[in-house]
Amino acid sequence: LKPESRCKLISWLIPVHKHFKLGFESLCLAINILDRFLACTPVATDCFQLVGVTSLLIACKQVETRPPRVKQLLALCCDTFSREQLCNLECIILLKLKFQLAAPTINFFLQHFSLLQVADGHPSDADLSQASRSLAVAKGIAELSLADYAFNSYPPSLMAVCCLALSERMLSSERPISVQSSGYCESKLQECMDKIDLLISLNRDSLHRLLPNELPEKRMDVDN
Incomplete structure (x- = not known):
């Protein structure tokens, strides 16, 4: 599967998942299942769309009620x-993956690092509100990266902490996340953040469309 074909397929899957009002975890898990299946199974070009919706269905059965x-x-x-x-x-995918469907997705780590921020001490309502806003923006940034195969080389935990750090910078957060808490070295963190930063700068309009309607009440500095 060429990166261009993967990008086209996932760019189609993203609005499909929104059409059904599915959670971000369902989308992330579907893409994980899709990538793992295509890594071990040759698929004809005219069947890519079928693989995409089947992966989404399998993911939804794990996540959605x-x-x-x-x-x-x-x-x-x-x-x-x-x-x-x-x-x-669906049966073929399950057999190829040996029914091992659970995976640590970028959404899982976004939730994890976001909770870590408010777990210490006694966070105020303002702190909780800020964490919620940062998480929403970080999910928008993460969604932009899903279709870009270049980001597949980074672990989801690294992507998550970088997306959160950039979202807090855009929102001028008073209590930014400590990226060192992720355990990654400074050079790896900076490399990943620079690439995501470039992705954001190239997709400013798309990012704003991905965010919840209530967020733009505070203007985000995407050029910072």
Whole structure:
């Protein structure tokens, strides 16, 4: 699978997951399942879309209380594929991955590092509000990176702490996260943050569209 084809597929999956109002964890896990399956199984180009929606369905069954129906997913593919094809591929993916579906996603680590920030002491309502805003912006930044194969070389924990650090810089947070708490060396952190920073600068308009409506009430400094 070429990076361009992967980018196109994931760029299509992102609005699909929003169409069904799915959680960010479902999207992250779906992409993890997709990447692991494609890494060990050759797939014809005309089946990429089917692999994408099947991976999303499997992820939703792990995360969501009400996953989308097969019929709904097939409709988004313009009924190019049959129910039997999707169900057969679901079995193939499960067998190829040996039913090992759980994975530490970037969303998991975003939640983890965000909770660490407010776990010490007795955070005020303002601190909790700031942490919530930073997490929302960090998820928007992380979503931008999902389709870019270049970021696959970084562990999800490193991506998460860098996304949070950049989101807090954009929001001018008074209590920024300590990136050293992640355990990564300074050079690795800076390398990853520089690449994400470039991604943000190239996608300013897209990032603002990814954020919840209530966040722009405080203008973010994306050029800082």
